Amino acid sequence: MTDNLVKTPLTLLGLGDMGTALARTWLAAGHPLTVWNRTTAKAEALAAEGARVAATPAEAVAANELVVLCLLDDASVGSTLDGVDLRGRDLVDLTTGTPAEGRSRAAWAEARGARFIDAGIMATPSMIGVPEAGGYVFYSGSRPLFDRHRATLEVPAGSRFVGEDPGHAALHDVALLSAMYGLFAGISHAYALIEGEDVAPKDLAPLLSQWLGAMGFFVGNAAERLTSGDFTTEVVSNLSMQVTASGTLLRTAAEQGVDAGLITPYLDLMRERLAADPAHALEDTAGAITLLRRRAGRN
Template structure:
């Protein structure tokens, strides 16, 4: 067996007892753990945030050694966040349970097709192989399936052949348009099968694809992968799914090969919504950290020496998501405030001044200041910074 699939198999061995999440109105089975009181509802954000911090701090701190990031990818943060995600899901009254014991399955029933062999698609196919599932792969550009074929996969000559090879067809392509272009010509071949779209997209695009699948007689799930390729099949990965719960349940065992499975609702757009919300948090953290590193570099200091301080500070500041969420649900931003908006806004110009002094552009952190000023004008000076969320609803009406 080729070295790459063997490595994937080794990683997947740690993840044989993944859990699935179902909504409160499903058949409730005994949970595999005792929910921690007050665990919070935003563990996935903390988890993904932790993984992102681990990755960016490593990349910025190592400089020339950054290409090695894929080997670790912030494992500490990812594993820490995985636990937070599980605790959060318990608090949401989703049920975390071990995959149902499957009866004997034929090779045809276990088979999976993966369309798209970019870095992520290749990792997905490798994880299915590692789980012992017959795997057919297809890529628009030939020549990317060598390691997978050496590991036991079958490379289809055409997408039609690939679509007909399995009852479960997993799609991981460049974007929504490429998914449409790939699937439209083989709509007939997909009838009676299940299409799982793991291509990054918007909620509206997920709903559009669900409608397309329904019109062509295919079942459909949309998904959001909360991992980078090296994490697939490991304990830090989790994948969000939305669409009909019965479709999710029918294929949960197969999808468990990729990472912890989370069903977030019947609306096909909800996986993309959660995915982009979590990624938004990641990019927000990244913006702040890039600005921090730029400031340090502007003084001729070592980013490697600064990285542990940055990690320590961001870790200390990362435990407030549940409190923020509670403030938003209650729409009470004045209870338990430590640093109110008026105080923070008064000092925020120092970020601009210091950046200009150091020859650093403040554009990554600049968007926050106008929001702070607007909220002050509305009378929110005594509020926590969380109150800024009220300004982000473009559909809100003012009295």
């Protein structure tokens, strides 16, 4: 028996940069792979590496029980699989989407006789197939289905199962990405402040990295306070002090000719929390997080 015969065969729909990286990793590991892509040239490029190229999504889905989707968006999933017989198929949707889309797509798949797992990739294409890079994928939905295919799914990147709710993979994915963009916003503002000054970005870079690393304690601290509801015990820099200090940030931005739009939303949130009740003055700033749902009209 050859190595290929003991490896789970699978189908992959979607060969963008991420899909191509996934495909090459599965092929290199000896998994028989059927691929389909709307642009056939990308699929044909993988034929030389051992992939079987399907002419249509229906042909690709019919080829294997395990079908992995890595398409542009949730709408692309619906249009690609429109009219395709999904009965008896195990769908793993790596397409980036929202929690509601994950839940809706799970019900959609089950109504068509398929089993379904949603997923969120926490990696760039260059991290796929490189375990030391630290990339992984969130999965949610049917736990038995995930366990059945876990070994195959973990070939390109590690896995983290985050619950039976099909929307939870997307929820975790977007939560982490949202934090990333907030971090990027602060870094961008910092570099804008020194533009035109006798301060080289490469000299500020290690200072930024060290400071942001030191401030990483806020992640766990905020989680504990949001869980307990206690925003006042062992506070290092209280809300009143933070609000007062924020004026310096805004004045400096004005002096440097920098638009403060990347940082003002958070500063405004702290001010709103303080203005709502003077008793909040001695709180940790994590209390301001509770305003975000209220602003959106949710209690």
